Amino acid sequence: MEYIYYLNGKYVAADQACLPINDLGIVRGYGVFDFLRTYNKVPFKLREHVQRLQKSAELIGLDLPWSTLEIEAIAQETFNRNHLPDANIRIIATGGISTDFITFSGEPSLIVIVTPVTEYPEAYYKQGVKVITVQTQRFIPGAKSLNYISAIMALQKAKQVNAIEALYVNEHHVLEGTTTNIFIFRDNKLITPKADILHGITREVVLELARNKFDIVEQPIYYSDLNSCDEAFITATNKEIMPVTQIDDLQISNGKPGKNTQHLMHLFHDYTRFGNWS
Known part of the structure; x- marks a missing residue:
């Protein structure tokens, strides 16, 4: 065609x-x-x-x-x-x-x-995916600019270890992915960074869907927080809500998508396919 x-x-x-x-x-x-x-x-x-x-x-x-x-x-x-x-x-x-x-x-x-539209393998959503972290940060975080050199280099590193995304980490904080936003669940609280990131449209939809269902905290995520989180997922236009079950060498949610993440995935699916959002 x-x-x-x-x-x-x-x-x-x-x-x-x-x-x-x-x-x-x-x-x-x-x-x-x-x-x-x-x-x-x-x-x-x-x-x-x-x-x-x-x-x-x-x-x-x-x-x-x-x-x-x-x-x-x-x-x-x-x-x-x-x-x-x-x-x-x-x-x-x-x-x-x-x-x-x-x-x-x-x-x-x-x-x-x-x-x-290119669909990702169903296994990514049923089994979760692996991501890595890299020490870098988006140039002008709030701008979706054509400058994607750091993203391309980070994704090359991810591909070498069979990961599908790379998360940007500065001195202390996990910020976002090359093309995604990051969320974690801890003690039934949904936590996501707010500063020094590109605010994704999918991110905003997820926050709206999660309101009145979970306690939402928009605050920095420290790398050490990953050790104590119960679940993690990334969001993007092309990935929607994708569960993360491994970050670097750390296993998340016992290596399978968590129930809260799955609940949000169902909410997002129904909202995008059947919701009144136009």
């Missing part, structure tokens, strides 16, 4: 979607993006994702000329033109062309890429 992308005012075949080589997104990695998926052919939390894209752009000093509604409409139309039952939608904004390869020379570029 030939996919249709949006690029700077035009809907074009994927193999015809080309940026100028002097675009700041290419020569300097200067830009931001956001990533969402559809459920039942409806983009999930589209407005929240677009608003986060705009916030990311603001944090790196990138002035976007498009309104929230304009970006939403472009994302929706790009999805519609691909005729997929459900899809991933990636919205990218870069600094645009630059004659000196570092300062602005024109308008920013806007790209929307639509691809099929």
Whole structure:
């Protein structure tokens, strides 16, 4: 199937979607993006994702000329033109062309890429997954920028030990994953970091679903806290809620998904497939 992308005012075949080589997104990695998926052919939390894209752009000093509604409409139309039952939608904004390869020379570029949803193996959710920790931190934590060098390097380390994600750790705290947020349960309290992270849209949905069901504490997670946690899971658009049963060499929840995590997984599934969230 030939996919249709949006690029700077035009809907074009994927193999015809080309940026100028002097675009700041290419020569300097200067830009931001956001990533969402559809459920039942409806983009999930589209407005929240677009608003986060705009916030990311603001944090790196990138002035976007498009309104929230304009970006939403472009994302929706790009999805519609691909005729997929459900899809991933990636919205990218870069600094645009630059004659000196570092300062602005024109308008920013806007790209929307639509691809099929890729499902993770069912075993990841039934048996849990292994993650590792790495000593690093996201560059400008609140911005979902194109700078993913640390993430790529961290995931290479994870792959070497058959882990599916790497968690960022600074001097003392477990912050977030390369593309995920981290949660732990301890004494029936749901704990997740709040500072120095990218606030995921899935993270916010989980917190809303967990409200009135668990005590929620948004606070730093120390590496030592992992030894005393009862359960752990990661969240992301493409992973939803994924139980974690091993962090480095530490076994979590006796090596199987915990009951509280499973409960949230069921709540999230029902909410995304049958809930009134559009």
